Amino acid sequence: MDQPALAVTALAVTALAPTAPEPAAPEPARWVRFHGRRPTFRRLVMRGALLELLTAGFYRFWLATDIRRHLWSHTLIDGDPLEYVGRARELLIGFLVATAILVPVYLAYFLIGLEATRLQAFAGLPLVLVLYVFAGFAAYRSRRYRVTRTVWRGLRASMTGSGIGYALRMVAWDLLVVISLGLALPWRQAALERYKMRHTAYGTLAGAFDGTGGALFRRGWPLWLLAIPGVLLIIPIPFLVAAFRAILWQWWVSNIRFGAVRFHSYLDRDSLFGCYWKATGWAVLLAVMMGLWLGGVLGIAAALATAPVPGGTPDYAMAFQHPLVVAGIAIGYLLMVLGLGVVIRIYLTRDIWARIAETTAIHGLSAADGVTGQGSAADALGEGFAGGFDLNLGGI
Amino acid sequence: MPPDQADRPPAVFYDGASNRRHPVRLVTGPDLAMEEDGVTIARWAYGDIRRADGDGRLRLRCLSGPPLARLEIADEALAASLLARLPASGRDAGRGHGRARQIVGWSLAACVSILALVLYGIPFAAGRLAPLVPLSVEQRLGDATDTRLRAMLGGRVCTRPDGAAALARMVEALGTAGGIARPVEVLVLSSPVANAVTLPGGRIYVFDGLLRKAETPDELAGLIAHEMGHVHNRDGLRTVIRAGGTSFLIGLLFGDVTGGAAIIFAANALLDAAQSRDAERVADDFAAATVTALGRPPAAFGDLLVRITGSDSRGTILDSHPVSVERLDRLAAAPGTAQTLSSGPALLDDAGWQALRQICADAATGSHPGPDGPKGPVRRSDKQNRP
Numbered sequence: 001m002d003q004p005a006l007a008v009t010a011l012a013v014t015a016l017a018p019t020a021p022e023p024a025a026p027e028p029a030r031w032v033r034f035h036g037r038r039p040t041f042r043r044l045v046m047r048g049a050l051l052e053l054l055t056a057g058f059y060r061f062w063l064a065t066d067i068r069r070h071l072w073s074h075t076l077i078d079g080d081p082l083e084y085v086g087r088a089r090e091l092l093i094g095f096l097v098a099t100a101i102l103v104p105v106y107l108a109y110f111l112i113g114l115e116a117t118r119l120q121a122f123a124g125l126p127l128v129l130v131l132y133v134f135a136g137f138a139a140y141r142s143r144r145y146r147v148t149r150t151v152w153r154g155l156r157a158s159m160t161g162s163g164i165g166y167a168l169r170m171v172a173w174d175l176l177v178v179i180s181l182g183l184a185l186p187w188r189q190a191a192l193e194r195y196k197m198r199h200t201a202y203g204t205l206a207g208a209f210d211g212t213g214g215a216l217f218r219r220g221w222p223l224w225l226l227a228i229p230g231v232l233l234i235i236p237i238p239f240l241v242a243a244f245r246a247i248l249w250q251w252w253v254s255n256i257r258f259g260a261v262r263f264h265s266y267l268d269r270d271s272l273f274g275c276y277w278k279a280t281g282w283a284v285l286l287a288v289m290m291g292l293w294l295g296g297v298l299g300i301a302a303a304l305a306t307a308p309v310p311g312g313t314p315d316y317a318m319a320f321q322h323p324l325v326v327a328g329i330a331i332g333y334l335l336m337v338l339g340l341g342v343v344i345r346i347y348l349t350r351d352i353w354a355r356i357a358e359t360t361a362i363h364g365l366s367a368a369d370g371v372t373g374q375g376s377a378a379d380a381l382g383e384g385f386a387g388g389f390d391l392n393l394g395g396i
Numbered sequence: 397m398p399p400d401q402a403d404r405p406p407a408v409f410y411d412g413a414s415n416r417r418h419p420v421r422l423v424t425g426p427d428l429a430m431e432e433d434g435v436t437i438a439r440w441a442y443g444d445i446r447r448a449d450g451d452g453r454l455r456l457r458c459l460s461g462p463p464l465a466r467l468e469i470a471d472e473a474l475a476a477s478l479l480a481r482l483p484a485s486g487r488d489a490g491r492g493h494g495r496a497r498q499i500v501g502w503s504l505a506a507c508v509s510i511l512a513l514v515l516y517g518i519p520f521a522a523g524r525l526a527p528l529v530p531l532s533v534e535q536r537l538g539d540a541t542d543t544r545l546r547a548m549l550g551g552r553v554c555t556r557p558d559g560a561a562a563l564a565r566m567v568e569a570l571g572t573a574g575g576i577a578r579p580v581e582v583l584v585l586s587s588p589v590a591n592a593v594t595l596p597g598g599r600i601y602v603f604d605g606l607l608r609k610a611e612t613p614d615e616l617a618g619l620i621a622h623e624m625g626h627v628h629n630r631d632g633l634r635t636v637i638r639a640g641g642t643s644f645l646i647g648l649l650f651g652d653v654t655g656g657a658a659i660i661f662a663a664n665a666l667l668d669a670a671q672s673r674d675a676e677r678v679a680d681d682f683a684a685a686t687v688t689a690l691g692r693p694p695a696a697f698g699d700l701l702v703r704i705t706g707s708d709s710r711g712t713i714l715d716s717h718p719v720s721v722e723r724l725d726r727l728a729a730a731p732g733t734a735q736t737l738s739s740g741p742a743l744l745d746d747a748g749w750q751a752l753r754q755i756c757a758d759a760a761t762g763s764h765p766g767p768d769g770p771k772g773p774v775r776r777s778d779k780q781n782r783p
Contacts, residue, residue: 035451035452047496051496051499051500054500054503054504055499055500055503055504055507056503056506056507058499058502058503058506059496059499059500059503062495062496062499069449072449073449073450073451074451076451081449081450081451081455083448083449083450083455083466084449085464103644151464151466152415153410153415153417153466154410154411154412154413154414154415154464154465154466155410155412155414155415155464156464203414203415368415369415369416370414370415370416371414371415372413372414372415
């Protein structure tokens with residue numbers, strides 16, 4: 001599970017430089033604010049979806065960049081906006097490089113698969129495993145790209161660490177989670193966050209993560225109990241997911257530290273219900289519309305189907321394969337996918353981002369005054385792999 | 397609480413080396429000078445100044461100098477007067493409509509080139525590559541496909557001895573006449589579908605449903621010779637190479653659109669159909685030449701095709717096989733047909749033919765696999781795909 005680049009709001013730090021330091025008085029809390037306007041964002045993602053359609057998906061690099069620029073630049077930390085300095089061209093190059101690396105990998109897989117299928121009919125598992133380990137690597141490198149493209153008050157956040165090291169840790173922890181039927185999840189989250197934050201910094205302020213698996217477990221265990229009956233009943237799923245995400249975010253934000261700068265999140269367990277329900281409602285509506293469209297297209301095709309021999313049954317298979325029918329189905333499908341993308345970006349990306357930002361307080365900002373030091377900007381290879389592998393890494 | 401925006405200094409400068417805020421006074425001369433406490437701490441040339449993202453207030457960066465140095469201007473009058481001095485390229489933050497047009501244009505160019513590759517480049521490459529692949533590798537590919545295909549089709553291989561012997565005689569005669577340089581294995585599958593499938597590596601499955609539609613040994617011989625043509629031309633291997641290349645290229649295009657797999661599948665189906673039509677014609681010609689060499693009528697195979705599919709002469713772009721009537725005419729017009737029509741000995745006597753037709757009879761054909769054929773590299777057996 002990737003922690004979207006919201007990590008970077010944590011890089012927030014500093015109060016107005018105090019003219020006379022008063023160590024006696026405790027420093028008042030500072031706040032994170034989100035000033036992005038919803039209609040602006042909606043226009044941005046709708047236009048983006050249309051352009052993705054026109055460009056057969058190539059626009060995705062520009063859309064992702066524009067979304068990040070919007071979210072970052074309207075997120076204010078102590079009155080100063082974050083700035084995202086990544087550019088779509090970097091993502092495109094990262095994607096092309098990743099592709100060049102993937103070609104031999106795919107070819108090797110094909111040849112290995114040739115050997116494996118002789119042993120058993122359906123041997124798709126190895127590739128899934130390879131992709132899964134790779135996804136961990138790509139997620140870490142993607143985060144590194146996003147973090148190092150985040151600027152606040154003229155200073156870049158930085159990130160080091162090894163994508164492969166992270167991927168191996170992730171695999172080991174996931175094994176434990178599976179063996180423990182999900183009970184180990186809080187400790188997995190804590191361990192992986194510690195690794196990520198340990199390698200993150202803002203200038204000379206080293207990042208750290210103080211969260212423990214135990215604390216997360218104490219807040220989340222009812223959800224674990226409810227998971228099986230909840231999934232079986234289907235309806236509660238959005239509630240469960242929303243509560244789980246809210247608990248996770250609250251725990252995560254509240255345990256981030258940069259030097260002596262600490263954060264606290266006032267996000268409630270039910271804060272994200274609305275976002276998830278709206279997204280679910282729209283998804284169901286889109287699916288119903290897609291069903292009606294499909295039924296309409298196939299119905300017309302069936303009505304126009306002709307029999308190969310007079311008096312015989314109409315050849316429906318033939319009619320359904322008519323190019324116009326295929327094109328109609330394809331157009332309906334693409335529109336649904338793009339609509340779903342818009343819905344997810346508005347309700348699950350922007351709205352959740354805004355809610356988390358608005359409920360975050362910062363303590364001890366003066367520790368960040370006059371911080372110096374600049375990390376280097378990482379490449380976008382991880383993002384390229386993620387794009388090439390069709391992985392949804394938080395979508396931001 | 398956020399600091400009150402009103403008590404902000406009119407302009408704040410960040411030098412990009414530390415995060416200290418420098419409240420500055422802007423001096424607009426030949427270039428833009430920033431003064432802190434009467435000392436000039438930075439000078440920016442107007443031509444190098446660009447807008448940076450910001451929330452409601454003007455934020456500027458400079459192309460020359462530290463890349464992360466920023467100037468923030470909260471005072472609106474000051475911001476407007478400064479913007480007026482910037483070059484046009486400095487006034488927007490690089491998100492204009494011109495950019496979108498450019499991206500659309502380049503993307504379309506990329507799409508056209510990828511489509512051209514898919515339609516012409518990859519088939520050409522597959523044709524050139526196929527002969528270079530060692531027979532043993534193709535054999536292996538066939539084995540891999542075979543496992544998967546058999547799992548999907550169900551059914552069993554029919555091996556009634558007298559039928560199998562008759563089939564072996566026919567295959568032997570056809571193989572010799574066709575001049576195929578590699579072993580060909582023909583098996584009958586107990587499936588009710590009227591079809592036949594050829595795998596890379598030279599294994600041919602004739603379904604029992606097709607065997608029952610054939611009325612004379614000549615019809616079946618034409619069909620087997622046609623499938624041998626596919627073996628001879630290594631069509632299965634070509635399809636695998638082509639489908640792999642196409643999937644990869646289209647996957648590139650739709651890397652991130654969910655359901656790219658569905659798009660790839662549809663595109664492959666269309667391409668397969670378009671490109672295997674040619675392969676079918678070539679295999680028909682091979683079949684005609686083979687049975688003619690044995691002195692048997694090639695048109696019998698055409699009769700079988702018409703019986704299976706009806707005489708409907710409309711095709712769609714998804715038809716992998718040329719329309720049957722057209723094929724019948726072509727087969728009947730095969731060179732040398734008139735002289736050799738039925739001049740050779742019959743390929744099977746009556747007893748042999750009956751035995752072959754009963755090859756699956758010793759067990760009830762219990763399994764009725766649906767009309768869906770294999771979805772693997774060899775995709776030539778759904779209802780549309782006639783032998």
